[in-house]
Amino acid sequence: MTQEERHEITLVVNGVARQARVPARRLLSDALRHDLGLTGTHVGCEHGVCGCCTVLLDGEPVRSCLTFAVTVDGRELTTVEGLAGPGGMSPVQRAFAECHGLQCGFCTPGFLCTVTAFLRDNPSPTDDDVIEGISGNLCRCTGYQNIVKAVHRAAELMAEESE
Amino acid sequence: MKPPPFTYHAPLDLGSALDALAGAGARGKVLAGGQSLIPLMNMRLASPSHVIDINRVPGLDTIEDERGGVRVGALARHSRVERSGPAPLRRALKLVAHPVIRNRGTVVGSLVHADPAAELPAVLAVLGGSVRLASLGGVRDVAAADFFVGPLESDLRAGELAVSAFFPGLPPRSGFAIHELARRHGDYALAGVCAVVTLGDDGRIAAARAACIGVAATPQLVELEGGTPAELARAVQERTDPEGDIHASAAYRRHLVGVLAERAFTDAAREAAQ
Ligand SMILES: Cc1cc2nc3c(=O)[nH]c(=O)nc-3n(C[C@H](O)[C@H](O)[C@H](O)COP(=O)(O)OP(=O)(O)OC[C@H]3O[C@@H](n4cnc5c(N)ncnc54)[C@H](O)[C@@H]3O)c2cc1C
Ligand code: FES
Numbered sequence: 001m002t003q004e005e006r007h008e009i010t011l012v013v014n015g016v017a018r019q020a021r022v023p024a025r026r027l028l029s030d031a032l033r034h035d036l037g038l039t040g041t042h043v044g045c046e047h048g049v050c051g052c053c054t055v056l057l058d059g060e061p062v063r064s065c066l067t068f069a070v071t072v073d074g075r076e077l078t079t080v081e082g083l084a085g086p087g088g089m090s091p092v093q094r095a096f097a098e099c100h101g102l103q104c105g106f107c108t109p110g111f112l113c114t115v116t117a118f119l120r121d122n123p124s125p126t127d128d129d130v131i132e133g134i135s136g137n138l139c140r141c142t143g144y145q146n147i148v149k150a151v152h153r154a155a156e157l158m159a160e161e162s163e
Numbered sequence: 164m165k166p167p168p169f170t171y172h173a174p175l176d177l178g179s180a181l182d183a184l185a186g187a188g189a190r191g192k193v194l195a196g197g198q199s200l201i202p203l204m205n206m207r208l209a210s211p212s213h214v215i216d217i218n219r220v221p222g223l224d225t226i227e228d229e230r231g232g233v234r235v236g237a238l239a240r241h242s243r244v245e246r247s248g249p250a251p252l253r254r255a256l257k258l259v260a261h262p263v264i265r266n267r268g269t270v271v272g273s274l275v276h277a278d279p280a281a282e283l284p285a286v287l288a289v290l291g292g293s294v295r296l297a298s299l300g301g302v303r304d305v306a307a308a309d310f311f312v313g314p315l316e317s318d319l320r321a322g323e324l325a326v327s328a329f330f331p332g333l334p335p336r337s338g339f340a341i342h343e344l345a346r347r348h349g350d351y352a353l354a355g356v357c358a359v360v361t362l363g364d365d366g367r368i369a370a371a372r373a374a375c376i377g378v379a380a381t382p383q384l385v386e387l388e389g390g391t392p393a394e395l396a397r398a399v400q401e402r403t404d405p406e407g408d409i410h411a412s413a414a415y416r417r418h419l420v421g422v423l424a425e426r427a428f429t430d431a432a433r434e435a436a437q
């Protein structure tokens with residue numbers, strides 16, 4: 001087979017412009033993990049069901065396994081590695097730790113990205129809102145109860161800190 | 164679970180997109196939200212030699228009022244239409260996948276994908292809408308009744324781009340409802356019913372339409388005259404002949420169609436009376 005054509009792309013990941021040369025078929029999840037070495041984004045199913053590859057594209061959560069890296073050339077991405085601020089873990093990360101919202105942690109990067117965007121759009125959610133908000137993320141360990149608690153706790157922390 | 168190689172086209176305007184599609188012919192596929200195409204490619208169920216990515220084409224991310232309804236452009240994503248589209252689409256979209264999938268998936272992509280278990284083709288069918296297809300040869304509008312040809316098969320021809328879809332508004336004294344049953348919230352439905360009813364001067368249902376989801380190869384449209392929701396639901400059930408699969412038996416789907424149709428007609432009539 002002839003050499004597959006490669007495309008020069010720039011992804012602004014967690015505020016840093018990063019270049020990569022990738023074939024068009026490179027999934028964004030693989031570009032992040034293999035080309036850029038950011039292995040915090042996890043890959044479970046590669047067909048959109050499990051949610052653990054969720055990252056923020058210009059602030060909106062999307063499935064990185066259902067996005068070609070070439071499609072998002074030039075765009076801004078936030079991965080789990082970029083959620084913590086200079087002062088330490090983000091309120092969502094702290095709430096997950098505090099409420100035992102994780103066990104093995106495989107699903108956690110996807111939940112953290114999803115919940116970060118969810119609480120930005122809906123800072124004081126009801127239980128139903130939370131369940132709808134995380135409905136596209138699967139967790140094999142926790143049974144979800146502590147994740148739901150963590151989302152409410154994160155909302156509280158964010159409200160306290162914005163006062 | 165990795166997609167096969169393809170030649171990538173990223174046109175910056177509609178003309179170049181149509182050129183690329185014409186060049187690729189039957190071996191080309193449009194990439195919109197990618198929420199159906201990329202899973203199929205990851206599983207190697209689809210292997211287009213050319214992928215024409217329309218995400219950079221300007222002018223397609225539109226939701227516009229047009230005489231008698233609303234026109235939704237090819238890059239209007241589910242999430243945006245869910246916030247600012249017409250009411251029937253807003254309600255149906257709450258049943259489509261999960262919020263994160265809806266951030267990328269497009270309404271027009273869902274119509275072209277033509278999954279028999281998808282909600283939006285049934286909404287287009289029950290409202291009597293159409294899809295606008297453009298190619299180097301010109302533009303044509305195809306009515307929903309002709310657009311959905313078979314499971315995962317629409318009337319889109321090689322070289323064509325679906326630029327928009329038109330969703331007509333409801334006539335006066337009419338209401339819309341959609342009900343479905345899925346194993347898990349956000350999954351494709353085992354069965355579903357979209358209904359539109361119009362009330363007569365006496366306040367009773369004078370005309371009713373239902374488009375059934377997941378019971379036939381395409382959204383099955385049933386048009387009826389007046390009756391109570393229960394009578395109409397029975398008529399819909401009599402006219403549908405769903406098949407069984409690993410998700411549900413034929414008998415169970417048939418039962419569901421009756422129950423869901425009655426709920427949908429009841430709710431649509433209530434809305435029409437308001
Ligand atoms: C986990 C998961 C759950 C889902 N659940 C549901 C559900 O419950 N109900 C539901 O309806 N859908 C569901 N979907 C599918 C989702 O709604 C898709 O976004 C939608 O079906 C396709 O839209 P898209 O823009 O992503 O299209 P793409 O994936 O980009 O394209 C799909 C097909 O349409 C063609 N196409 C797309 N746009 C055009 C165009 N403008 N012109 C010509 N051809 C075009 C492509 O070539 C391809 O063949 C689900 C998806 C996932 C991953
Ligand atoms: S790996 Fe992307 S959704 Fe499962």
Ligand code: FES
Pocket residue numbers: 101102103104105106107108138139140141142
């Ligand atoms: S913590 Fe193990 S999958 Fe969620």
